[in-house]
Amino acid sequence: MATMPQRQTDYRFFSPAIPIVIDNGGFNFRAGWAGESDPRITFRNLVHRPRHKATGEMVTIVGDHDPALLKYFDCTRSSFRSAFDSNVVYQFEIMEYVLDYAFERLGAEGSQVDHPILMTECVCNPLSSRSKMAELLFETYGVPSLAFGVDAAFGYKFNQQKGICSEDGLAICSGFTTSHIIPFVQGEPVLEACSRTNVGGYHVTYYLKQLLSLKYPYHISSITWEKAEELKLEHCYVSFDYAAELKLFQKGTKEAEEKTTFWQLPFIPPSQEEEPSEELARKAALKEKQGQRLRDIAALKKFTRISELESELHDLEDLVQQLEEVEEEEIYPFLSTTVYNSRQELESAVHRVTQSLRKARGEPLESEDKLDTSLSEKYSLINVPDSELTPEQLKEKKKQIFLKTTSEGRLRAKQKKFEEELLREKQNQQDEEKRLENPELYLEETRAKYRDLSERLEQRKRLKTNGSRSNGNNNSSGGIGRGERLNSAQKERMRLLTTAAFDRGKGEDTFGAKDEDWQLYKMMSKDYDDDDDSFEEDEAELGRLTTRLQEIDETFVAKSDMELLQGTLEIPWPRPLTVEDYKMTLGIERFRCPEILFQPNMIGVDQAGLDEMTGVSLRRLSTQYTEAKNSMCNSILVLGGSSIFPGLESRLEAGIRKIRPYLSPLKVVRSMDPVLDSWRGAASYAAAMEFPTQIFSIQDYYEKGESGLRQYQIKYSL
Template sequence: MDIDNAEASSSTPKRNYVYIKDTTFDATPQPALDPASLPDGDTSICIDNGSHSWRAGYSTMSSPYVDRLNVISRYRERKNFRNLMLFGSDVDADATSRSNTRYMFDGDMLVHGDLLECALDFTFLQLGITGSRVDKPIVMTERLANPLFTRAMTSELLFELYGAPSVTYGIDSLFAFSRHRHPDGLAINMGHNASTVIPVVDGRGILSRSKRIPWGGAQASDLMLRLAQLKYPGFPTKVTSTQATFMARETWYFSSNYEEELRELGDPVKLSEMTKVVQFPYTTAEVVEKSEAELAAAAEKRREQGKRLQDMQAKQRAEKLAAKAAELEEYKALIAERSSLKRSDYLLRISETTPFETEAELEAWIKRTESDIRRKQKKEMGEEEVEEEPSFPLVDRPDEELNEEEIKEKRRQRLMKAGWEARVKVREEKKREKERLEEIRQKEENERIHTPDIWAAKLRAEQEAVIARMQERKKKKAQLGDRKSAAAQSRMKSIASLAAEGPPTKKKKGEGEKDDGFGKDDSDWAVYREIGGDDESEAEEEDIAQLDSLEARLLQYDPSFTEDNTLEGRQHLKNALINAFVRGGNSERYNPEDVAQNHQLHLNVERIRVPETWFQPSMVGLDCAGLGEVAGWVLNGFEEDERKRLMQCIVVTGGCANIPNIIPKMRNTLIPVLPFRAPLKIVSSYDGGDPRLEAWKGMAEWSRTEEAKKARVTRQEYDEHGSEWLKEHAWGNPPP
C-alpha cells in the first residue's frame, strides 16, 4: 500500500506533525484565460521573475494569475514520441520529467535564455494570448545591480520573438516598497538566493548605499537538509530540494532571543515541546488478514505437522535402539563363546568380527551400551533414571594375584572408580548448594514478608554496589583505550615484564628448544585472562544477571521502586536530552520495525538555528554581517533627520519574510544599534497579505502610473539604441 501522506492513514492529523506529500504535481490543469475576457485599454503584463517562483498576470488583477515554481522540464516522451515542456510543479508528473528539471537561474543571476523563453511561452498562453505577437506592455522584475547582458538577453527575447510594444524593468523589493506610499524608508528583501537592503530617500532608491547578503531561502533550506542528514544518517529515502524547502518553511521560526532560548532548550521537556515531526511518505507491506476459521485451520495443520514429526522422530529413535540392541546381543553371544574356544582363537575372532582390538574394549563397549539402552528405555517409559553404583572387583586385589590382562583391567577400573566418586561428590555438593540456596531464599522471603523496609533497603544497597562495579569496570575499559592513562601503562608494564622474564640463553648446536615449564600450573594461564580481560567479561555477565534479578524482585515487591530506579531507567533519564533531540521525547519507544517512524525527522533546535543564519551568517562560515547589522549600518550612514524618516517605514518582503517572528526579530536586532528610544516601524506587507506577493502587487499598481508609462522602452527605442538601452525611474537599476 502506497502512502503519499501519512495523514491519509488517520482521520485526524497528529499535533506537531508536518506531512510531506510524495509529489507536488496537480493533475487538474489551470485553465487559460478567455481572450474575450481580457482587459481593454492600456493594461500591462506584470511578471515577477524570481529565482524560486514565477508570478505573472495583468496589472488590473488583484493577484497574479500564474504563480508557480520557476523550474522547467523539457524532454521527449517515449510512448507517443512527443516533445513536452512542463513548467512549475508539473515537473513532478513522473520520474522522467523530474530527472530533466532545469533552472534558468544560477544563484540569483539569470543565465539560461532558452528556459526563460519556455516560461514566457507558458505564461502568455495562460494569459490568453494566442497570437504570434504580444500587444501589451510588459513590466518585469530584476535583481539588484542586474548585469547588462542579462537585461539585453531578456529584451531581445521580448522584442524580437514576441513583438512586445514596450518593456520596463524594476527591482522587486522597491516595487514592494512603492505600495506603502512613503517617500523614505528601507526596502529589505529576503529572497531565495540572496537578501538585499536598499534605502529609499525622497521616493527613489539609493542603490549606491545598498547592500547584498549572499544568503537566502535556498541556502537555508539546504542547511536544514544537511542538519537533518547529519542527525539521521540512515534515513531511508532521498529528500528533494522541493521537499527540503517545504519542510523548512513549515517548521522554522525566528527566535526573539536566540542565545536565551538555546539555553532553555537544555531542558528535555522544553526541547520536546518545540519538536516538529516531519512525516515523509512511505510504503507499507500489504497484510492479508485471515478469518478465525482460517487461523484455526492453520493452527490445526501446524499441530498435525508437529505430531507427525514427533512420531517420525520416535520411530527413528526406536529403530536405532532396536539396531543397537541387536548388535549388543550379537556381541554378548560372542562373549558367551569364550569358554568353548582357545584364547588365541577367541582374540582372533574378536579382531576379525568386531571393530575392537582387545577383549577389554569389547566388554567396556557392551557395558556402556547396556547402560545407554536401559537409560533410553526408561526415558521412553517416563521413569526416572537412577544411576546404579558400579562394582570394581579388581581394585582391592593385589597385583601379585593378577595376570597381565587383569592388571590392565585393574588400572581401568581404578580410573572408573575415581570418576564415579568424583561424580558422586559433585552431586552431593550440588545438593548441599541447592539446600543452602533454598535456605537463603526462604530466609529472604521471610524477611521480605515481616520486614519489607529492611529487605528493600538491603536489595537497593546490593543494586547500588553492582552498578558501581559496572561503572568502575566501564571507566577502566575507557582508560585502557587511552595509551597514556595509568591503567594502560600498568598493562603494558605487565606485558613487558612477562616478555622479559628470565635471561635469554643460547642454544647449543643440536640442542632443541628448552622447556621453561610454563603451563604446568593452571595459575600460569591466568596471566592471559588478566591481559586479555576475560575475567572482566565474565564478571560483567555475572553482574548483569545479578542486577536483573535484584531489579526484578524490587519491581515486584517494592512499590516505591519504579522503572526509573532501574539501571535502564537511569540511563533513559540521563539520555533524555539526547532522546528529546533525536526522537522528540516521545513517550512511545522507538521501534525500528515501524516503517512510519523510520520515515520521520524530528526537528527542534534546527527550527531556530537555521533562520538565525540570516542574522549570524558566521554560523555557517560566511564572512559577512547579518541582516539586522547591515540594516542598522545602512540607517546609521544617514544624517539624523534622514535616519528618523527612514526608520518610519522599514519594509521586509520576499518569500522568506513569511518566517514567523521576523518583525520582532528585526526590531530586537535594530533597537540596540539605533539611537535610544528612536521611533521604529517595521512592516512586511501593505494590507496584511502574503509578503511574497508584495513585489508583484506593487509592480501592478506602479505600472498604471504616469511614471511607469514614461519609463517604458519602446520598440522604436530598442531598434535605435539597442538591447542595452534603459530608461531611469525611481524603482529600477540605474542606466550604465
C-alpha cells in the same frame, strides 16, 4: 502538489494599451494585467526537459507539475533547471521557454504580444542581463514597449500607499536565493546604498533537509526538498535570542518540549496473526508439489535432450558408414546432398555431438589421448616433410597446422572447464555432507577458514604495496625507503642489475660476448615472487568460502560489503520497526535553520546577516541624507518570500537597535502580503496615467540600443 495554471480566455478583450505585469522571481513566476489585485497565473520558475518513455521524444515541462504525470517520462537523465544565477537571469534559453509558457497561459495566440510589459528585476541588475532580456522581448515577441523595475521597490511603494510605511524608510527583502536592503528617501530608492547577501529561502530549506537527513539516515529517501520546504513553512521560526534558545533546548525544559513538534511518516505495522497449522501444512504441501513439478520438467527436458542427441548421433554414424562405402571420386557428389562439405566436417560433427551427449548424461568427456588418432587422420599433412609436398600441399599443411592448434586449444579449455566444474561439484557435495553431520561445527570451521584466509591475503597485499619491513616509526608513507617498499621479485631484479653492473665496471665492457650473459635477461623476466601463483588460488578459495557462508549463514557479511556499508547511510535495523521509528522530531531545527539569515557563516557563507546589512546600508548613505537617516529607521518594511517566519520582526528590531544610537526611533513592520505585494505594487504602477512616460519603446531600442538601457531608470513616485 503543483498544478498547471488554467489558460485564460479573455486575452482578446484587453486593449493593446493595457500592460502585462510580470514578477520574474527566482522561486515563482507571476503574470497578470495592470490594475488587477492578483496575478492571473503563478508557477515555479523552472524548466524540465525529459524524454517520453514510450516514444523517446523530448518534451519541455515548465513549472513544478504533479509527480503522477512525470511517471510517463524518463527523468533520470535530466533535472529541473532555472534561468537564474542567484537572482540574476543568465540562461535566456530557459527564460524563453518560461515566457512562451506564460504568454500561452495568458491566452496570447502565436508568438506576438502586442501589449506593453512591466517586468520586475533585482536591484542593481547587470546591464548585460537587462540587455538580453530586452532583446528577447523585443525581437522574439515583438512587444511595443517595456519597463523594468525593482520588485522590492514596488512592494515598498504599495505598502506606502496603504499607510504601512512612510516615504523615508528601509526595505528588507529576503527572497529565494538572496536578501537585499534598500534605503528609500522621498519615495525613491537610493541604489548606491543598497546591500545584498547571498542567503535566502533556498538555503534555509536545504539546511533543514541536511539536518534531518543526518539525524534520520534511515528515512533519507522520504526527506525530499519539497517536504523540507513544507516543514519549513509550517514549523520554522526565528528566535529572539539564539544562544538562550539553544540553552533552553539543551536543558530539556518544559518550554522546550512545548516547542518541539513531530512529523509522522506513514507506517504499516507487520501482521501479528499467525496462520493456522492446517494452512501452513497446505502451503508446505503446495510448495513441495510445485518443486516436484519443476524437477519433473527438468528431468523431462534432460530426457528429451538426450533422445535428440542420440538420434542425431545415430544419423551421423549412418552417414559416416555410407561414406565409407562410397568410392573416392563419388565422395563430393555424395556430400553435396548433405550439409557437410568434407569428411573432416562430418567427423567434427560426430565428435561434437558425442561430447554433447556425454555431457548431457553426466559422463566425463573424452581425453586428449582418444582424440589424437582422429586429429591425426583429419590433419594428414602435418607429419609429412615439406620436401615431399607440392606448393598447394604446403599451403594446405599450414592451414591444417593452424586449425589443429586452434582445435586442440579449444578442446583443452573445454576439458579443463569441465574438470573444474566436476571438482567444484564434488567439493560442494563433500561440504554439504560435513554440514549435515554437524552444522554448528561446520559453520565454525568455515568461518575460521574465511577469517584466516582473508587476513593472510590482506597481509600479502600490504607486503606487496609497502614492503615486508617497518622502520619503527609506524609511518606508512614518508618514513619508508624505496628498498623497503619493494617486494622479493623486484629486489632480486635489482640485485642482478647491480651485480652485472659491478662485474662489467671493473674493466672493458664485454657484456653479450658470451651466451650465458643473455641468461640475465631471462632471469630478470621471471617472476620471483613464489606466492603469486598461489595468490590467485587463495582469492578463488576466498570467493568460494564467501559464497558458501552467504548460503548457510544469514548473519554473515563479507568484508568487502562491510566496507561499502560503512560508506553509506543504510544501516541494518537491530529490531523490528515500530511506529516510533517513523516519527521525526523537529526541535532545535525549527529555529536553527532560519538563523542563517542572521548568521550566514553557519553554512559557510562569509557575508553579513540582515541586521548587520542594515547598518552597512545606513553607513553607505552620503551626507546629503543625514536628516533622512534618522527617520529612515522608524519605517523599516520587511517583505519577500523568506520573511514570513514568526519572530523575524522582533529579532530584526533587536539586532538593529544594537547598532543605532541610544533612544533613536526604530520600528520594524511586516508587509501586508510579503509574497504578492511586489506584483500588486507593479500592477498598480502600470495602471497609473503617467506609466507611458516611463517605458522604453522598441523605437528607443533600435535607436539607442544598449546605451539607452544603461541610462534607463524609472521614477517610482509618479
